[in-house]
Structures are given as structure tokens and as C-alpha cells.
Amino acid sequence: MLEILLDATVRAGTPILFATLGAIINERAGIINLGIEGLMLIGALSGFAATFVSGNLLFGVIAAFIAAFLAGSIHALICVQLRGNQIVSGLALTMFGVGSTALFGRGMVGQTIDGFERHAVPLLSQLPVVGKAFFHQDWLIYFSFLLVVKIWFFFYHTRWGLALRTVGENPAAADACGIPVNLYRFLAIACGSGFVGIGGAYLSLASTPMWIENMSAGRGWIAVALVIFAGWSSVRALFGAYLFGGITAMQLRFQAMGTTISAHILQMLPYFFTIVVLVISTLRLQKGASQQPGNLGLPYDREDRK
Amino acid sequence: MKKLLALLAILALLTACSSNEQKPDATAAKPATKPSAEKQIKAGFIYVGPVGDAGWTWAHDQGRIAMEKADYVQPSTFIESVPEGAESARVINGLVQKGHNLIFTTSFGFMDATLDVAAKNKDVVFMHCSGYKTAENVGTYFGRMYEPRYLAGIVAGKMSKSNVIGYVAAFPIPEVIRGINAFTLGVRSVNPKSEVKVVWTQTWFDPGVERDAADSLLDVGADVLTMHQDAPATLQAAEARGAYVIGYNSDMRKFAPNAFLTAPVWNWAAVYTKTAEEVKNGTWKSQQIWWGMKENLVQLAPFSDKVPQDVQKLVNEKRDAIIAGTLKPFSGPLKDQSGKEVVAAGTSIDDGALLGMNWFVEGVQGTIPK
Numbered sequence: 001m002l003e004i005l006l007d008a009t010v011r012a013g014t015p016i017l018f019a020t021l022g023a024i025i026n027e028r029a030g031i032i033n034l035g036i037e038g039l040m041l042i043g044a045l046s047g048f049a050a051t052f053v054s055g056n057l058l059f060g061v062i063a064a065f066i067a068a069f070l071a072g073s074i075h076a077l078i079c080v081q082l083r084g085n086q087i088v089s090g091l092a093l094t095m096f097g098v099g100s101t102a103l104f105g106r107g108m109v110g111q112t113i114d115g116f117e118r119h120a121v122p123l124l125s126q127l128p129v130v131g132k133a134f135f136h137q138d139w140l141i142y143f144s145f146l147l148v149v150k151i152w153f154f155f156y157h158t159r160w161g162l163a164l165r166t167v168g169e170n171p172a173a174a175d176a177c178g179i180p181v182n183l184y185r186f187l188a189i190a191c192g193s194g195f196v197g198i199g200g201a202y203l204s205l206a207s208t209p210m211w212i213e214n215m216s217a218g219r220g221w222i223a224v225a226l227v228i229f230a231g232w233s234s235v236r237a238l239f240g241a242y243l244f245g246g247i248t249a250m251q252l253r254f255q256a257m258g259t260t261i262s263a264h265i266l267q268m269l270p271y272f273f274t275i276v277v278l279v280i281s282t283l284r285l286q287k288g289a290s291q292q293p294g295n296l297g298l299p300y301d302r303e304d305r306k
Numbered sequence: 307m308k309k310l311l312a313l314l315a316i317l318a319l320l321t322a323c324s325s326n327e328q329k330p331d332a333t334a335a336k337p338a339t340k341p342s343a344e345k346q347i348k349a350g351f352i353y354v355g356p357v358g359d360a361g362w363t364w365a366h367d368q369g370r371i372a373m374e375k376a377d378y379v380q381p382s383t384f385i386e387s388v389p390e391g392a393e394s395a396r397v398i399n400g401l402v403q404k405g406h407n408l409i410f411t412t413s414f415g416f417m418d419a420t421l422d423v424a425a426k427n428k429d430v431v432f433m434h435c436s437g438y439k440t441a442e443n444v445g446t447y448f449g450r451m452y453e454p455r456y457l458a459g460i461v462a463g464k465m466s467k468s469n470v471i472g473y474v475a476a477f478p479i480p481e482v483i484r485g486i487n488a489f490t491l492g493v494r495s496v497n498p499k500s501e502v503k504v505v506w507t508q509t510w511f512d513p514g515v516e517r518d519a520a521d522s523l524l525d526v527g528a529d530v531l532t533m534h535q536d537a538p539a540t541l542q543a544a545e546a547r548g549a550y551v552i553g554y555n556s557d558m559r560k561f562a563p564n565a566f567l568t569a570p571v572w573n574w575a576a577v578y579t580k581t582a583e584e585v586k587n588g589t590w591k592s593q594q595i596w597w598g599m600k601e602n603l604v605q606l607a608p609f610s611d612k613v614p615q616d617v618q619k620l621v622n623e624k625r626d627a628i629i630a631g632t633l634k635p636f637s638g639p640l641k642d643q644s645g646k647e648v649v650a651a652g653t654s655i656d657d658g659a660l661l662g663m664n665w666f667v668e669g670v671q672g673t674i675p676k
Contacts (some may be wrong), residue, residue, distance in 0.1 A: 264675045302518055
């Protein structure tokens with residue numbers, strides 16, 4: 001039973017994980033991105049359409065990344081180049097994503113593709129309990145593991161990662177060090193958006209291989225919240241995303257097993273845990289351990305330096 | 307600069323609200339000049355979801371397209387993804403202002419807005435789907451979906467080997483509960499040992515959660531699934547795990563070529579075509595339509611070749627009996643989950659009790675959140 005539950009947890013958590021990782025990259029550069037939901041849909045549709053036309057899942061994933069990268073570039077242009085309001089631009093991006101995918105996705109509704117299949121990792125998939133859940137999955141899930149480690153390594157063990165974090169903390173100081181602030185911010189937004197797009201593609205290529213309007217159904221907003229309680233850390237994002245996926249999977253399974261606990265209580269659990277985790281992370285914040293990038297949400301203008 | 311950007315963003319938001327109007331097309335197959343003596347129907351539709359949902363709204367749109375085939379019907383207008391509640395009145399009013407004389411509002415939540423607009427526009431005919439309030443120029447329409455659900459239950463009961471059948475359900479409201487009960491009665495009429503397990507998703511539309519709910523039912527041994535949801539995710543779950551599945555809303559067999567058995571489906575064209583004709587002839591009167599298989603508003607989709615001939619024959623006989631009025635799915639003796647007899651032998655539940663149904667029949671495993 002635990003094995004099945006863990007497996008469902010990983011599968012439900014993966015799209016949220018990709019989206020959260022993308023959002024973390026954005027915010028580490030000091031840019032709030034509320035367009036995650038729209039970017040997921042753009043990724044989901046582009047990924048599905050490319051796979052449908054080419055019959056190749058890898059093309060689908062690449063197309064999802066590129067489409068979301070380009071859409072994210074609009075946000076980057078407004079926030080970095082034009083120093084516009086990040087909240088408004090992000091919300092507009094979500095609306096744009098919802099509307100444009102609805103329009104361009106018309107022809108894809110009702111089409112079918114062969115989605116990602118599971119591949120067992122030799123030896124590791126034989127492990128008790130965790131074996132099946134973590135090492136008998138599809139390629140995108142393995143890629144998400146890799147991405148968590150890569151992002152952690154990038155932020156804390158590379159010069160570019162350090163530079164990017166500096167840009168988010170204090171762009172003026174970064175600028176003084178000769179770091180091209182705008183370039184870093186632009187690339188962080190666009191690449192982060194690309195990973196969000198892959199999260200959307202996970203929905204349309206792996207978990208439910210089809211395209212339906214609005215199929216992300218609010219997962220982008222969960223990712224936006226998860227960034228905060230993951231404390232802008234890719235490793236904690238993994239736990240956050242699985243926590244969310246796991247609680248949903250758990251309450252559905254309790255119902256299927258015929259427990260007598262009221263469905264209302266079970267359905268309340270994800271939100272209850274959100275509150276608990278937010279309380280814990282706020283308490284941690286009061287102890288002065290805030291991970292929030294110092295310049296989050298503020299545009300940077302060299303001329304305005306104080 | 308910032309103000310300009312904010313303005314641009316607001317414009318983007320406004321244009322993102324999806325409104326889709328079909329412009330009269332000069333190249334359409336219909337003759338450009340129509341007999342002027344006949345009253346022309348210009349119909350408008352308010353949809354709660356996107357036409358691309360492959361389910362509820364899509365089925366309504368198929369009905370709209372079928373209605374347009376009549377030569378006294380002008381190209382119709384539809385507005386999709388309209389939020390329920392007070393805001394919808396503005397959208398409905400917009401259709402009236404543009405000269406539509408027949409308006410269909412296709413979700414329960416449009417009820418009060420429809421009546422408000424109708425009270426100020428007595429020359430326009432309104433039809434509201436699934437509601438209970440009417441007016442002089444407002445009628446309602448809905449279908450007895452429980453009839454084909456009962457038939458689908460017979461198919462499921464015959465096809466199940468494990469005697470566990472899974473039901474992915476959206477919200478615990480009478481419409482959904484009625485469907486689960488009728489389905490279970492169908493199952494148990496041919497397979498009294500079997501049980502129908504219910505999982506509530508508390509959402510009409512979330513493919514990921516629907517898929518997960520379906521998987522959770524397969525995990526506890528269900529070998530036939532069905533659902534009351536708007537997305538076809540349950541079908542994909544059954545296909546991936548080699549189980550059987552019964553769809554809903556529209557014929558979704560494309561999503562599960564091996565698992566699909568049949569599906570209770572809507573045929574809204576039955577209402578739309580008839581209403582347009584009545585309005586044209588001036589014979590339309592406000593009434594509450596609750597049609598079943600007899601009037602062809604609800605149907606059972608054609609069987610897949612996985613359903614054996616003898617089962618098909620049995621279901622077709624039962625269908626004919628329902629159409630003839632000799633078989634009523636909710637006739638006694640009926641017991642509830644606790645085994646208490648609720649409907650005595652020889653009687654059947656009246657329409658009022660059906661519309662407010664809030665209890666499960668014997669054989670359903672699951673609870674109705676109170």
C-alpha cells in the first residue's frame with residue numbers, strides 16, 4: 001500500500017515540481033513571476049502538439065521548453081528592459097496563456113498520442129518500498145530528479161549561480177562587480193519559464209496524454225505558493241511538491257479503500273497542511289533565517305542607484 | 307511608463323476573455339435569400355466551459371451545430387467559459403441587444419441571471435438547462451441521464467470479473483447521486499454480488515486528479531470504471547491498466563480504444579431542434595422539459611466489440627422496455643446502504659424525490675459527505 005501511495009505521490013507531484021523549480025530560478029534573480037499557470041498551459045499545448053505532429057516525445061518536451069521560454073521572454077522584456085510592474089505582467093501572462101492555448105488548441109482537442117512510459121532503473125528499482133516509486137518511472141521524472149540536483153549545484157557551487165543570486169539580492173552591488181544584471185535576469189526568467197513549460201508538458205505527455213483547455217487546473221498557483229515555503233531552495237521544493245501530490249493521492253485512496261472518515265475532512269487536508277507549513281516557515285523567518293532574495297519584485301535601474 | 311504598461315496589461319486581460327461569435331458566412335451552404343414570411347431564429351448560447359472540454363460543453367455545441375441545419379435558423383452565436391452568477395446577466399443581455407430571439411443558458415448557475423434578463427425582454431424566448439425556476443418566457447430542460455446510466459450498469463455488471471466496479475464522481479449533488487444509484491441498480495440487476503466503489507474528486511474538471519482517483523479505484527481491485535466528470539482522464543487510466551471503462555457526456559472511445567465499452571451520452575440536438583421549430587411556428591410555451599431515452603435526449607453510445615452479443619441483446623431489450631415505459635430503474639423494492647427498505651415493492655420513486663435524491667442504494671460503497 002505504501003509503495004502504491006509513494007508512486008502516486010511522485011506522479012502527482014512532478015508537474016508541480018517542475019513549475020516550482022522554474023519559479024525559483026525566476027525569483028532567485030529577483031523577479032516575481034505570476035504567469036506560472038499560463039506558462040504551464042503553453043508548455044502543455046506546445047508539447048502535445050509537437051508530439052502529435054512528429055510522433056516523438058522528446059520533440060514535445062523541447063517544444064514545450066522553447067514555447068514557454070519565448071512566452072517567458074515577454075515577461076522578461078517587460079520586467080527587465082522596460083522595468084514594468086512584475087505582478088501585473090505576470091497576471092497578464094497567465095491570462096494570455098489560458099486564452100491563447102484555448103484558441104490555438106482547438107484542433108488538438110480529442111486527439112490522442114502515446115505518452116511517456118515507465119522504464120525501470122536496474123537494481124535501484126528492486127529496492128523495497130521506494131524502489132518502484134522513484135526508480136520505475138518515466139524519463140521526465142528522472143529528469144526532474146536531475147534538475148533538482150543541477151539547480152542546487154548551480155546556485156551554490158558555480159560562479160554563475162553566485163552571480164545570479166547576487167543579482168536577486170542586490171543588483172546594484174552585482175552591477176558594481178561587473179555582472180551584467182539585465183542579461184542574468186533575462187536569461188533566468190526565460191529559462192525558468194522553460195522549465196515551467198516542461199511541467200505543463202508532463203501533464204499533457206505523461207500523466208494524462210491529451211490536450212484539454214485549462215488542463216493545469218490551478219497547479220501553477222500551487223507552485224507560486226510552494227516557492228515561498230520551499231524557501232527558494234530546489235531540494236525543499238522537491239519535498240513541497242511531493243507533500244502536495246501525496247496528500248491528494250492519499251485522500252483519494254482512503255476513499256477508495258472505504259474508510260469512514262468524512263470526505264470533507266480528507267479533502268481539507270492539502271489546505272490544512274498548507275497552513276501548517278506556512279506557519280512553520282513564517283516562524284523560521286522570524287528567527288532571521290529568511291531565504292527571500294533581497295530585491296525580489298523590484299526593478300533595477302542603474303540610473304536610480306543610491 | 308508604468309501606467310502605460312498597466313493599461314496594456316488590462317487590455318490584454320480584457321481581450322483574453324474568450325468570446326466567440328460566428329459571423330454570418332456568405333459562402334455557407336444555406337441560400338442567401340430566405341423566405342421572409344417565416345420567422346427566422348437567431349439563437350444564442352451561453353456555455354459554462356470551453357467548447358474544447360471534450361465533454362459537457364462540447365456536447366451542447368454539437369446540439370447547436372445540429373440545430374443550425376434547419377433553414378429557418380440563422381447562424382447562431384455562442385459565448386464560452388462564462389462565469390456563473392451575477393456577471394452572466396451582462397453576457398446574456400449582450401446577446402439580447404444583438405437581436406437574438408432564442409437564448410439557451412447551459413448551466414445551473416445561470417438560473418437567476420436568465421430570469422432577470424428574461425423579465426425585461428418578454429419577446430425573447432429563454433431556455434435554461436438543469437434549473438427549476440420558470441417564467442412566461444423561460445422554460446427549462448434537462449435529461450433523465452439515469453436511464454442510460456442504468457443500462458451502462460448492466461454492461462458493467464456483466465463485464466466485471468472481480469465484482470468491484472469503480473465510480474469517479476465529481477460532487478455529492480442529487481444529479482450525480484442519482485447517476486451512481488441508477489448505475490448500481492443496473493449492475494446489481496445482473497450481478498448481485500458486486501459492489502460499486504465511489505471516490506469523490508470535488509471538481510468537475512481536473513484531469514490530473516480524475517486520473518489519480520481512477521488509479522486509486524484500480525488499486526483496490528476495480529476492473530470496470532465509470533465516471534461523472536468532464537475530462538476523459540478516467541478512460542486513459544483504465545486503458546493503461548487493462549481494465550474496462552464506461553464513458554460519459556460524449557462518445558470518448560478514442561481515448562481508450564481497448565478499454566471502452568459504451569457511454570451514456572447527451573443528444574442536446576433533440577431539445578434545440580424542437581425548440582427552434584416551436585418558436586418559429588409560434589407554438590412554444592414555457593415548460594419544464596425532463597426528457598429521457600424515449601425523446602432521444604439521452605442515449606447509450608454504440609457498444610464496442612468488447613461487449614459480447616448476448617449482453618448487447620439484453621441491454622437493447624432493457625432499453626426498449628425503458629422507452630416503452632414498462633421498465634423504471636427506480637422501482638421498488640429498493641434498499642438503502644444500511645439495508646433498510648426505502649421504496650416498497652410495486653411502487654417507484656416520483657420525479658420530485660428523484661430530483662432531490664441524497665442517499666445511496668444498497669451496493670454502493672462510499673459515503674455522501676453531509
